[in-house]
Amino acid sequence: LVTDIPATTGARFGQEVVCYESPRPSMGIHRMVFVLFRQLGRQTVYAPGWRQNFNTRDFAEL
Template identity: 50%
Template structure:
């Protein structure tokens, strides 16, 4: 399993966003036909809508998904680290997040400058979530603190992609 966390260490996902963990659930993320693999490039224009996710995991277990950008507004000065893009709770194992309860509505990547990492972090819940308050703002979110406050423990799966601002289309 160590090989599955290596790209997360190299990409500083482990360290910047989450602590070292051992993946125990398989999570696949797709924007249309584009499969998200650790460190791949995704154009913001294809990530406008929420991705399709598939999870393994026991149907009796519930999961929480967090999508975050630790590089906001700029990778060299991430003063808004982390910018939260999506939070879904009570996702049944073996399904996708559209069966869960959206706490923070999805917003696609819109990096203003530089190459940003967009990270999907999956946690296994101890049981159904009670009322979950929406963060006051999307900026300065902290995945570790959220996991601690919600008693989620360490992640069970994580995958990330890179995105950068697309060049403006030229009009003639």
């Protein structure tokens, strides 16, 4: 989870809140989804306490 990405083409300029974890198990087919939310300005975004059943709709409303 990366926040405060300036209007550039690279997420490396943002603030990493949660680091990437590879899918488990490492075998088989996995679906990866990248979702972008526009921030109106810099704001504090907290790491979700639970990765399983993460709800993007609830997260977007925060």
